Amino acid sequence: MRLTCVLGDITEQRVDAVVNAANSSLLGGGGVDGAIHRKGGPEILAACRDLRNGHLGGGLPTGEAVATTAGELPATWVIHTVGPVWSATQDRTELLRSCYRNSLSVADRLSAANVAFPLISAGVYRWPVDDAVEQAVTTLRRCDTAVEEVRLVLFQADTFELARKRIETA
Template sequence: MRIEIVQGDITARDVDAIVNAANSSLLGGGGVDGAIHRAAGPELLAACRELRNTTLPGGLPVGHAVATPGFRLPARWVIHTVGPNRQAGETDPALLASCFSESLRVAAALGVRSIAFPAVSAGVYGWDARQVAETAFYAVGGFAADVPESGIELVEFVLFSPEMVETFRRVREG
């Protein structure tokens, strides 16, 4: 499994799946979530509403993941995950790690070969960027070791700011 760190717009990535740092309602929001909903078009909101009306009436729990089509995005799939909100007292790193590993599990089930992640929970949810990077690399490495037959060949961390890119690079280099 190859891991790359990219500065850019996750909605423009030409990968099989992008991960949405969603809120539990799945009905859009700010930051990455809002950008993905805008780029994917109104069909994404309709698909998320359908999930809420059927399998997820209470919303998507923290640390879990679910997929929808990508609609107008270059990516075929959007994998939605809800990161823990440190501002609301959700401080368990295992919940954050679960966002990455569960997204990869969903991706493998879909036959995804390439996937792009944002820095889940590093924005308005208040997690330190370094801790997000450490947790992300730990979770991806653990998944690759536990499920070597997943078929996932490329994991991208697509980060908006140069500072976030630098943080992820420093963590990766140890």
């Protein structure tokens, strides 16, 4: 698997699957989640509502992943995963790592060749950016997957530079 990073907007990535840093309700929110729902259109929300009316009636648990249509996005699927909220008193690192592993597992089931990830939990969930980059790169490098390309899509230039340097040394 080739791991790359780009500076840009995840909703504009032409890939098989885009990973959404969702909240457990799957019904949209702020940050990456809100952007994906807005740009992807009502098909994504309808698919998420179907999941909530079915086996995910209680919401998507932290660290798990599930796929829906990508609606109007230039991707085929959206893989929704719920990252952990950072805590100074509890180590939730394994939950963050499971977001990446479980998203790639879903991508494998979909036979996705290329997947775009945001930096999970580093926004409103307050995970320290340097550690979020470390967890993403380390976990993605260790995953056994048939996905050919994983692309970290970063919105801020300083985060992009941090990720680029980390990927080069991994």
